[in-house]
Amino acid sequence: MSGVSERQPAAAATLVSPALLAIGAFFFLPVLAALALSVTDFDIYALADPSSLRVVGLDNYARLVADPAFRGALANTAYFVLLAAPLSIAASLGAALLVNARLARFPALYRTVFFLPVVSTLVAAAVIWRYLYQPRFGLLNRALALAGLPPVDWLGDPAWAMPAIVLMTVWKNFGFNMVIFVAGLNAIPERLYEAASLDGAGALATFRHVTLPMLAPTTTFVALLTVIGHFQLFSEPYVMTQGGPGDATTSVVLLMYREGFRWWNLGYAAAMAFVLFAIVLALSALGLVVRRRGAASEAR
Numbered sequence: 001m002s003g004v005s006e007r008q009p010a011a012a013a014t015l016v017s018p019a020l021l022a023i024g025a026f027f028f029l030p031v032l033a034a035l036a037l038s039v040t041d042f043d044i045y046a047l048a049d050p051s052s053l054r055v056v057g058l059d060n061y062a063r064l065v066a067d068p069a070f071r072g073a074l075a076n077t078a079y080f081v082l083l084a085a086p087l088s089i090a091a092s093l094g095a096a097l098l099v100n101a102r103l104a105r106f107p108a109l110y111r112t113v114f115f116l117p118v119v120s121t122l123v124a125a126a127v128i129w130r131y132l133y134q135p136r137f138g139l140l141n142r143a144l145a146l147a148g149l150p151p152v153d154w155l156g157d158p159a160w161a162m163p164a165i166v167l168m169t170v171w172k173n174f175g176f177n178m179v180i181f182v183a184g185l186n187a188i189p190e191r192l193y194e195a196a197s198l199d200g201a202g203a204l205a206t207f208r209h210v211t212l213p214m215l216a217p218t219t220t221f222v223a224l225l226t227v228i229g230h231f232q233l234f235s236e237p238y239v240m241t242q243g244g245p246g247d248a249t250t251s252v253v254l255l256m257y258r259e260g261f262r263w264w265n266l267g268y269a270a271a272m273a274f275v276l277f278a279i280v281l282a283l284s285a286l287g288l289v290v291r292r293r294g295a296a297s298e299a300r
Contacts, residue, residue, distance in 0.1 A: 184218030
């Protein structure tokens with residue numbers, strides 16, 4: 001038996017090593033290469049003549065601080081996250097409560113219908129929504145006209161362009177988080193609802209004092225996933241508005257794409273990527289700290 005137990009770690013290492021090598025080759029090495037790239041002035045001239053490449057240290061990061069285009073893109077991205085993330089989480093939770101309700105008929109059908117936008121192609125969905133937002137013939141303005149309201153230039157008005165993208169994004173992504181919330185709801189012990197019913201708690205009180213506290217870990221997980229995903233906003237403005245009108249919908253990732261693959265300022269674009277990574281990492285750590293403190297206070 002001792003020989004078998006001694007061979008188990010070696011066998012486990014042998015089985016895991018191909019996956020670790022793949023992760024190292026296709027994740028860690030590119031990340032390290034991008035980090036090295038961010039402290040250089042790598043551009044189209046360096047592509048033609050690598051000997052012209054210079055190490056500039058933190059100059060790219062200092063340039064970001066003074067760049068109004070980057071500050072505007074960061075503000076646009078933060079606005080998008082602050083508006084879209086709560087709406088997406090609320091829509092996901094509402095859909096999960098609907099399909100998980102005892103009175104709901106055909107819950108599997110509801111789950112399928114709500115999940116369909118998730119599996120649809122993002123670019124195709126963005127193109128369809130662009131036609132829905134069309135100022136003269138779009139269905140949304142037709143509905144406004146039937147209600148006696150004036151038309152809205154959804155994607156051409158700086159005040160409406162980002163909310164229009166938010167609406168499309170919430171519709172596209174809420175089904176994924178809904179599945180996670182459904183799993184969280186199914187994990188809540190039924191005896192808690194029975195105890196609340198015996199105490200005379202209504203539906204709202206049960207939701208507030210039983211469902212929400214028990215869903216707190218699931219909500220934290222969903223919030224982190226949603227915030228991380230929304231900070232990577234790219235395809236929606238790229239397809240629907242090209243970052244316009246003006247720069248009203250230019251996100252950090254879209255600006256990074258322009259700098260890196262349109263103007264070939266790859267060192268500067270890599271610096272943007274690591275600033276965005278640092279912001280997302282800090283927010284994720286903050287969310288985990290808040291959740292742990294909340295769990296500790298509940299345990300008391």
